[in-house]
Amino acid sequence: MAEEKVKVTIDGISVEVAPGTTIMNAARQIGGDIVPPAMCYYSTLEGSGGKCRTCLVKVSKGSEKDPRPMPKLVASCRTGVMDGMEVQNITSEEVVEARRGVVEFLLINHPLDCPICDQAGECHLQDLSYEHGLENTRYDFERRTFDKIDIGDKIKLHMTRCILCYRCVMVADQITDNRVHGVLGRGDAAEISTYISQAVDNDFSGNMIDVCPVGALTDQTFRFKNRVWFTKPVEAHRDCPTCSGKVTLWYKGEEVLRVTGRKDEFGEVKDFICNECRFDKKATSDWVIEGPRKVKNTSVISANHYEQMVPEPVIKKNLTLQEGNMKQLQRSEKLK
Ligand code: SF4
């Protein structure tokens, strides 16, 4: 028997998905510009999402049976679709405005150190700030400051950059067999820390670096070696007894500067890799090279590189979205 599907319309584009799918994942099935940004949701980490609120959307029609709109904006990564639901993301002024507010909050304690941050060029917060951030801060109080600490011999923690998305905690819980770090304290005092100075040295701990949406967790073997847009990403694999062995090698000339998991178009790693592949295999002879990695044309990494990753954006074909985009443009003109 064919599986029952429910129909949901997001920014004027309809898609049929399995019952129980979240609005975020329904949008990802459509793809393109209408996919809400996600700073804490990570499809391969169970229970992720619901922390950062960047994925807020407006449900303008609840369902076919109960067409009333939802009274407040909802987190699309945590809200399931209903048959006949209508959702607005970038076509809603309210959503764009709320997202701007969320970004402002995320930036309250975040330092403006992109010029020296290793995550620059592949940082989700940098992209969000570029799209929604204000030029100036309205925050008058003192920012939280922390010393940089080594959590393990290969991972550096810059707590000032952390947005408390909990992804690294979930990696440690779900992918390694011994979590020794977590979020200590609550509210303004919340911070990522290890218990009693324990070192994070589990076989899969390096994945915490890949899932961190900002530059809070960085690879000690790559720090300050290069800007990511000067490197050339290449897909490669090896026969690894511990993990899938499918990685991206980041070359500068002939030298492999860094090894990471392969991220998909939503910035998520599907096959987590072990620390041996990540930190200890930095010679080309360790790998079977598959070819250049496809990079999104919107990414700074694509400068002077290879093919583009995404097909033509949905917005070019969709009238509702074109109108929404136009309104957004007019709004930003007014703000100038
Ligand atoms: S260190 Fe990175 S992954 Fe961990 S909670 Fe902070 S922002 Fe999220």
Ligand code: FES
């Ligand atoms: S991605 Fe939905 S709340 Fe963070």
